[in-house]
Amino acid sequence: MKVAIIGAGNVGTALAKSSTRGGHAVTMSSANPENAAKAALSVGAHAANSNAEAVQGADVVIIAVPYDKLGEVFRGLGSSVDDKVVIDATNHVNTQNPGEVLGTASNAEEIQKRHPKVRVVKAFNYAFASRMADPTVDGVRLDGFVASDDQDAKDKTLEFVESIGFRPIDAGPLVMARVLEGMALLNVTLQIRNNWPSQNGWKLVGPPA
Numbered sequence: 001m002k003v004a005i006i007g008a009g010n011v012g013t014a015l016a017k018s019s020t021r022g023g024h025a026v027t028m029s030s031a032n033p034e035n036a037a038k039a040a041l042s043v044g045a046h047a048a049n050s051n052a053e054a055v056q057g058a059d060v061v062i063i064a065v066p067y068d069k070l071g072e073v074f075r076g077l078g079s080s081v082d083d084k085v086v087i088d089a090t091n092h093v094n095t096q097n098p099g100e101v102l103g104t105a106s107n108a109e110e111i112q113k114r115h116p117k118v119r120v121v122k123a124f125n126y127a128f129a130s131r132m133a134d135p136t137v138d139g140v141r142l143d144g145f146v147a148s149d150d151q152d153a154k155d156k157t158l159e160f161v162e163s164i165g166f167r168p169i170d171a172g173p174l175v176m177a178r179v180l181e182g183m184a185l186l187n188v189t190l191q192i193r194n195n196w197p198s199q200n201g202w203k204l205v206g207p208p209a
């Protein structure tokens with residue numbers, strides 16, 4: 001697949017690494033194009049000078065920016081992502097006051113509401129960047145949950161999730177992004193409370209192989 005990744009920080013670089021390893025053609029962009037160029041070089045991806053350039057011809061677009069930059073990113077992209085599969089990997093984490101985040105609409109639903117022509121999918125946000133680069137722990141594939149209201153976009157994303165090393169799991173409609181964002185919050189707060197080394201990930205035990 002042709003994969004565009006917007007954001008070249010921890011998440012963008014980790015997903016670019018596993019994507020190139022999975023045989024995908026990856027183009028990255030960032031606020032400062034020099035950062036995308038540096039990250040791309042480190043993982044065998046291409047770099048674009050702008051977000052709009054990165055998404056040209058992409059089969060899937062991954063959003064890996066801080067949640068408060070989402071408005072800026074989508075304004076800049078305009079109609080260039082209409083009809084495209086856009087995977088939202090963002091979180092709004094408030095470890096001091098988790099209640100501020102829990103119970104509200106998810107980032108993914110907000111994107112879908114504001115940009116109805118975009119085929120929004122939620123995935124990857126529940127994993128640490130370290131695990132996005134390498135989704136296997138002690139020989140076990142971590143789960144890659146995928147939520148969307150667009151079945152075709154979800155199927156394509158499930159295929160992509162598997163290709164980079166996760167066990168793909170259909171998590172249902174886009175409203176389930178609230179749960180996936182809650183799982184991220186739990187993952188982060190558990191890690192902080194227990195001083196774990198940011199390597200924990202999700203595995204649902206029980207479903208048949």
Ligand SMILES: NC(=O)c1ccc[n+]([C@@H]2O[C@H](COP(=O)([O-])OP(=O)(O)OC[C@H]3O[C@@H](n4cnc5c(N)ncnc54)[C@H](OP(=O)(O)O)[C@@H]3O)[C@@H](O)[C@H]2O)c1
Binds near residue numbers: 032033091128
């Ligand atoms: N870190 C994790 O383990 C983790 C796990 C799951 C989900 N998340 C979520 O994933 C998102 C990214 O996290 P991160 O840790 O990768 O953050 P990060 O390391 O701070 O990287 C953020 C990236 O976003 C880019 N960016 C900011 N504004 C942009 C714009 N207008 N256009 C294009 N790129 C822009 C930055 O560009 P520059 O490099 O040029 O500044 C940077 O490359 C956040 O929503 C976070 O909550 C993080």
